[in-house]
Amino acid sequence: MRDHEPAPSLHGDRRLSTKEAAELLGVKPETVYAYVSRGQLSSRRVPGGRGSTFDAKEVETLARRNKRESGGSSGSGGELSVRTRITLIDADRYYFRGVDATELAARHSYEEIAEWLWTGRMRPGTTFSAPDTSVAAARRAVDALPEHASPTDRLRVAAIAAAAADPLRFDLSEDAVLGTARILIPTLVAALPPVRIGYRDEGSLAERLWARLSPRAADEASLRVLDTALGLLVDHDLAASTLAVRVAASARAHAYAAVSAGLGVLEGPLHGAASGLAHRLLNDVLEQGDAGPVIADELRAGRRIPGLGHRLYRGEDPRARALFALLEEIPRAEPALLAARDVVATTARHTPLHANVDLALAVLTASSGMPATAGETIFAVARTAGWIAHALEEYDERPLRMRPSGLYVGAKPPQPLPE
Template sequence: MDTVATMRDQEAAHGQDGTRLSTREAAELLGVKPETVYAYVSRGQLSSRREPGDRGSTFDAKEVAALARRNRREPGGSSPTGGDLSVRTGITLIDKDRYYFRGVDAAELAARHSYEEIAEWLWTGQLRPGVTFTAPDTAVTVARRAVNALPEHSGPTDRLRVAAVAAATVDPLRFDLSPDAVLGVARALIPTLVAALPPRRRDHRDEGPLARRLWGRLTGRNPDEASLRVLDTALGLLVDHDLAASTLAVRVAASARAHAYAAVSAGLGVLEGPLHGAASGLAHRMLLDVLDRGTAGPVIADELRAGRRIPGLGHRLYPGEDPRAGALFALLKDVPGAEPALAAARDIVSTTARHTPLHANVDLALAVLTVASGMDATAGETVFAVARTAGWIAHTLEEYEERPLRMRPSGRYVGPRPPQPLPR
């Protein structure tokens, strides 16, 4: 394999004087299918050019050669067993106090486009105005049956994980990992996950944008347009956030060529941790406590006395306020009845700021929405999981284009040195 790779580099080197490569030549040098070459272009990993009169695109040979080297194990870039120390991605960039989806400001994107439109942007690099996702009846039926069989105390992530596995069982084409097939899975799986959750109102109907369908599974209150806008914006803001723990798990699964349902299930398994998707539930309970006591002071004191971090504050990737929180707080001002929860959140931030410079993160903003809308403490976790499913699919698609099983780090053994006697 190394000899073939060297030959590819040598062949590409001949074109480094400005010679352009055809799609077929680029595919051969990269060792991929021609359609994968265009996938690299859509993700910003290759640039293409079409000359007047030419029937197809051409590619810079030097750029193709560099991509071919990156796609293989390189000295200093991988562990001895082939596990990459970093992951190339063209999906999300986090830079100081802002973050971007395929180079576009994520907060501005979420302010102007629906969750479904943002998902399509992540998956394909194209916007589809007005797109909505439809759940297949067969998948919904089996997913609801599986979810309804769970114990009553089951959490939202339990239900979503079971729904994903159930939906996979009725999809005989789930092992087709081609981009078009995976996109078909994504557009059907996300609304299936929502439809599998038990509705909070008997007259709830699954129609319209995904945010409206999800609302009826989070609260029994009638939705107003301002609240629906906050929920839809939250879904769009949370769709991806670079290589969070759950996303890394998804990429490991995709690296092993697990199908998309299994990759999403891997992400849901990690998301359930209190330091990840479940963090908004802790902020929800704290907000209720502040509202009950009338002030944040004693609540913050209790958290610190117990040795706990203040939920909803601080983010390791942002020195200031989480941009997702700022975007949601601005919209929450227009939500009827949200002012008490907003005031409690401001009290929490200002009280804590007297001792440590922590800013609000998206979990606190989600908690304001869930408290103000009469939702359960677990509602934020549900929003997070549904939203992030689209991002996991984007990373799955991206990982399928990489070398299989590349995420195989080597362990550093610290146990007894062999040989040891057999245990009695």
């Protein structure tokens, strides 16, 4: 019997040939056998033949599940979709578990928003603290890095060291992962070296982070901006780093490893490092007193103007709008705010791009005496909570579902052995 012919069943259950199964699933015949090797389908050899047959009900169930998990896309070049209850971005606004994220950040601390994202419950007054053993392990590892190591390097090493100090890290139950999250985030902050002399490690997470970013004492208004920035940046749907976290969680990597995967992707210049580019741009504008020549130099060099535009928002990034409103209440931020507005107005003559959160972060960091890398640090610490939320969600899904099939476009086999 040839493989494309349907096989009869001795038990009355309809069987499909490989070709029929592939057509129903919308994949190549080779992918059908990949499903078999991953335990997602069972096959039966055709008696006396070379082909296999598949239970029609199994194939139909898998096809429906694939369609659900791909958001109904055909898989023919459409973007990957993943079901999530965490963040919705819609009509220039975004929501955490259905609640407007900017309103949450205006009324609740970063830690409270993290708990909301993880559990769907608000815990007013919640704070995160880490045991001495976790902090000590992370600090030893970070202190061994070269002086020029980036903040993301330090955070990634701190996460790995904290994992090594936690013998229960492989427990993926919800309670265990939540316990890890509440310890890991303050451990990451504590592992970063303070830049203020004589600073004592106490206060809110925003206070502890501020002391690692700025040599200046933090006033209440500045801490409010930083804490709000952390809350606004907790999550933003399936950004590249978040997708990496879900892939790791799909393979049942523990929470520390999943966060490490996110930190690895975050370091790319098109993701977490974007605020640093905006910070340097603002400093150039402040030095020259005019955005015109600075923008001209950027365009002449063929570079995209950082801090402007976002593929998910037609208008102004709601995160930027919320931060700009708070920064307007801080007198020392006025020069950087005016420089940011000059950048937006100058580029608007040719391209109507709105400010995004990277430009707002740059105003915060540039006006607070922070280094250009500070925005990346804020982003990474904030997003760790979102990554944990996505890891928790992924742990409840079928293992290894984040496994797309490659579309081979190389030389057609069989090729001769290389000499």
